[in-house]
Amino acid sequence: MTSQDNELDKIRKLCDQAGMKLTPQRLEIFKELLSHEDHPSAELIFTKLRERLPTISLDTVYRTLASFDELGIIKKLNISNARTLFDTNIEQHHHFICTKCKRVEDIHWPDFDKANLPESVSALGSIQTRHLELHGICNQCLNKKNKG
Amino acid sequence: MTSQDNELDKIRKLCDQAGMKLTPQRLEIFKELLSHEDHPSAELIFTKLRERLPTISLDTVYRTLASFDELGIIKKLNISNARTLFDTNIEQHHHFICTKCKRVEDIHWPDFDKANLPESVSALGSIQTRHLELHGICNQCLNKKNKG
DNA sequence: TTCCTGATTAGGAATTATTCTTAATTAGGA
DNA sequence: TCCTAATTAAGAATAATTCCTAATCAGGAA
Structure with a gap:
């Protein structure tokens, strides 16, 4: 079992516990987050994701990141008053x-x-x-x- | 000499040093800041100020607060991704x-x-x-x- | 499996905070 | 007092984010 499989298991469980459907969009956003060690913005995740999921909407990215923040999977960072960044490291x-x-x-x-x-x-x-x-x-x- | 006079002297000097004209707007914004112990937003300062300076514009408040931040008179706070707050206490x-x-x-x-x-x-x-x-x-x- | 239903989505419109533009005014030095 | 660069008011513009709505879909029930 790879480390990613492990992570995917985690998101499945978390969504389940929260009564949230694990939609393909949510799964892909989660996978995209896994590939960022740094502090991406919603816009960046959206742009990257659109390469392989051309119909995804920015709103979905924002909504999903907000949900993930509530689930404690990522953390919103209010560092400048420009765009919000998301911390993929919750340690x-x-x-x-x-x-x-x-x-x-x-x-x-x-x-x-x-x-x-x-x-x-x-x-x-x-x-x-x-x-x-x-x-x-x-x-x-x-x-x-x-x-x- | 009251404590406020002291503060007004300070702003005069600071503006002078920075080559900034001490306009009535800047002076009033500064005085308004003095009366806030907490963390007001630009919008709040604007609203309060408008009671005695009805023609002041929100843009002037934003510009002035930004200048004051650069001069180190106040401090921008990016605490939530809602409106920016300004800290009137620079200690x-x-x-x-x-x-x-x-x-x-x-x-x-x-x-x-x-x-x-x-x-x-x-x-x-x-x-x-x-x-x-x-x-x-x-x-x-x-x-x-x-x-x- | 198929059907159903509430959850979720895409897309664009709306909102909100902030900054920019411009013409008019003004502070402060000559 | 006059001059000029700095500053202002007002509203338009911008940019990030959220809201709205009709269409779609995931996953449970039959």
Whole structure:
């Protein structure tokens, strides 16, 4: 059994549990997501998908990504006020965002994930997720600058 | 000299340094911002302002808020993919976002601000700001739930 | 298997936030 | 006071996303 078969099993189960029909569109969107390690937009998924599924509509992509977000299969990212990005990696992690080129890179910092929040913070309510955004200039942009 | 006079001096200087004319519109937008402790949207500032400056345009509000963001007087927040919010508090801090009522509350966590980032993270580039988003359910919403 | 029904889809229209365009006005220096 | 580049108001334009509707379809029941 390949890793993809494994993933396809997962989506079947998740849809079933949620009372959602596993339509060919949903399956293809899911497969497309599997092939993205990064943070694609709905538009990008739509464009890629249209090559092999010419009749798919952008609306379906948006709807499906929203459903997948609710199921916890992917995660919506509101990083800039341009298009929404979708994180295909749902393991706990954070992001570095280059203010020049807008590149978004994953960050892992398990020690921070484990750290207790201050009393004053946990007193605000029940905290479910923590997401750190680091903003700065990536090495690629720094190098360009030095050369130019 | 009142605290507001002090602030007005600040905006005068900042505009001057940036070669920006201090127009009445900019001054009024700045004053309006001073009266918001929270995270107003451009639309809200516009609506409030229109009561005493009936001819101001939404475009001017957007342009001015963008300029103020560039000058570091306020900070754009991309928290949801609905409207952009503006943070009138530019001291280093973080946010708690209630997933139910969308309330945004400031968080202060100086120990975290001082903490060193892992080697693997600082190696990505030059990191300028860190912003933590905690998502969860605020006490108000938790109480409603328990009562309902 | 075939039929049925509610869920889902495609496609385009609508909506919403934000930015752009343009002609008119104005702040602030000469 | 005059001049000029910067700024503004107003509405048009843009862009991302969502809504609407009729048609299609997945999967359960017979």
